[in-house]
Amino acid sequence: MTFYTFSEQQLRGFTENVFLTMGCPQPDARLAADVLLRSDLRGIDSHGVARLSGYVRLWEKKRINAQxxxxxxxxxxxxxxxxxxxxxxxxxxxxxxxxxxxxxxxxxxxxxxxxxxxxxxxxxxxxxxxxxxxxxxxxxxxxxxxxxxxxxxxxxxxxxxxxxxxxxxxxxxxxxxxxxxAAANGKLEIAQRANQAVPEGWVQDAAGKSSINPNQLKEGGSLLPLGSDKxxxxxxxxxxxxxxxxxxxxxxxxxxxxxxxxxxxxxxxxxxxxxxxxxxxxxxxxxxxxxxxxxxxxxxDNWITRFKKAKTVDPEKQVIIPGEPEYNSENERKKNGIPLIDAVVNDLNELAAKLGIEGLS
The missing domain is CATH 3.30.1370.60 (Malate/L-lactate/L-sulpholactate dehydrogenase, NADPH binding domain)
Structure with a gap:
């Protein structure tokens, strides 16, 4: 698995172009791109530009109205x-x-x-x-x-x-x-692209037995609720x-x-x-x-400060406030770029070729 890094500006332009090609008005294309890029910037890779082909697929099936x-x-x-x-x-x-x-x-x-x-x-x-x-x-x-x-x-x-x-x-x-x-479907999609197993407790097979196969949903299995099992x-x-x-x-x-x-x-x-x-x-x-x-x-602020000072089982670790990792990721990726795995880059370039627009390079 290889990672490629793209600037926010490059991915934003590419994404906006996809939505414009679908027929979205300029303000809508800009807004839709902003939502997806915010996901990638915040480190939620499962819901960012990796999902673009899904929106195009639904638009092609006339399930999405671009205007x-x-x-x-x-x-x-x-x-x-x-x-x-x-x-x-x-x-x-x-x-x-x-x-x-x-x-x-x-x-x-x-x-x-x-x-x-x-x-x-x-x-x-x-x-x-x-x-x-x-x-x-x-x-x-x-x-x-x-x-x-x-x-x-x-x-x-x-x-x-x-x-x-x-x-x-x-x-x-x-x-x-x-x-x-227990996990978002997008995380299974990432595991599929990376050819990796998923943790125990995320999915079950069609018979209701626990599985670590990220492709289980395509084989009749299901995701489990938060908490995994009864x-x-x-x-x-x-x-x-x-x-x-x-x-x-x-x-x-x-x-x-x-x-x-x-x-x-x-x-x-x-x-x-x-x-x-x-x-x-x-x-x-x-x-x-x-x-x-x-x-x-x-x-x-006082609440956050107190929770950050909490005694932890591992002295090398600290309590993580909800939203903190995403905030840190956004600052880091704005400066250093957004990493995409090769499978996602290939998918986006195939999408660009199909739509007749410039791909990622």
Whole structure:
């Protein structure tokens, strides 16, 4: 496995060009590229430019509308439901978060559910939009049905990520961004490209037996909920995944559970949908709706400082604050470039050749 390093500017230009070739308006192409590049910069390689071919594939199948008319279909002072018109979730979700932020500016909080959308990248991108306004940001989405509930060997839920982001003072924001499955499917894709086994507890085969084969999902297996199995708290991961599915889809009118249209190539969309597209849920809460924002940030700084000083089992290690590794990665990669494995580079160059645009070199 060989790594190649590209500048943020180079990957950003390439990614934007892909979306423009799909027919996205310039502002949408720029925004979609920004969401994907933020993922790569923050070290979440599974959700960055490596996913580009997936978006193009769905666009070719007419499952993504490159020029959506996003509209509010239900609204109150503090809530709204959006129809994403089959647009890129990379564009629809920021649109929704902006509405949540504007409502929060006026009323203290804003909550937006979304239907008829597609894969929205990393949840952290959308939550951090609220942090920039001294707000607490919340974002979540349902996803391809790849996860088996506790005790089951049937794929009924997605990895269904959720993110909570909190503004701090002298420290970076605290960002709790995680899948509610034992691992995100993108991590399996990375293992497949690298021809590596995955850790025990991530997946099970079609019979419900534990496996370390990263290709197991293509062979009828399933991802496991956060907690891995019934003896290690998988019911908690199942409960979190269910919460995301209900808020994102049952609430908005999107598809839920096994009816979610998949992003992965080896699954076909269901022929009996119960809603429209996939769903998201986004929220913003003004910190100063609870206490002065600076007081909150000062005390969150104090919280972080105390946790960083925690006694550890290994004196060479320190407690890691949620979002800290991603913040450090973003600073490092902005300066030194973004590494991509050769399999991803080859995939992107093949995509460029198919679209008739300049590849990576």
């Amino acid at each position: 959506p008319l996003i509209k509010v279909v239900h609204e109150t002072a503090t809530t709204a439901t959006l129809d994403g018109d089959r647009g890129l979730g990379l564009v629809v979700a920021p649109f929704a978060m902006n509405i949540a932020i504007e409502k929060a500016k006026t009323y203290g909080s804003g909550w937006v559910s979304v239907k008829n959308s597609n894969h929205f990248g990393i949840a952290g991108y959308h939550s951090l939009m609220a942090v920039e306004q001294d707000m607490i940001g919340i974002s979540m989405t349902n996803a391809s049905p790849l996860v088996a509930p506790t005790y089951a060997n049937e794929r009924l839920l997605g990895t269904n990520p959720m993110c909570y982001a909190f503004p701090a003072g002298k420290y970076p924001a605290v960002v709790v961004d995680m899948a509610t499955a 003896d290690h708290g998988s019911h908690k991961g199942f409960g979190l995944g269910a919460t995301v599915d209900i808020l994102s889809a049952v609430l908005s009118g999107a598809n839920y559970g096994p009816w979610v249209p998949p992003f992965v190539a080896f699954l076909d969309p269901p022929t009996d949908p119960v809603g429209e597209g996939i769903g998201h849920f986004l929220g913003a809460m003004r910190v100063d709706g609870f206490r002065p924002a600076q007081d909150f940030k000062d005390h969150l």
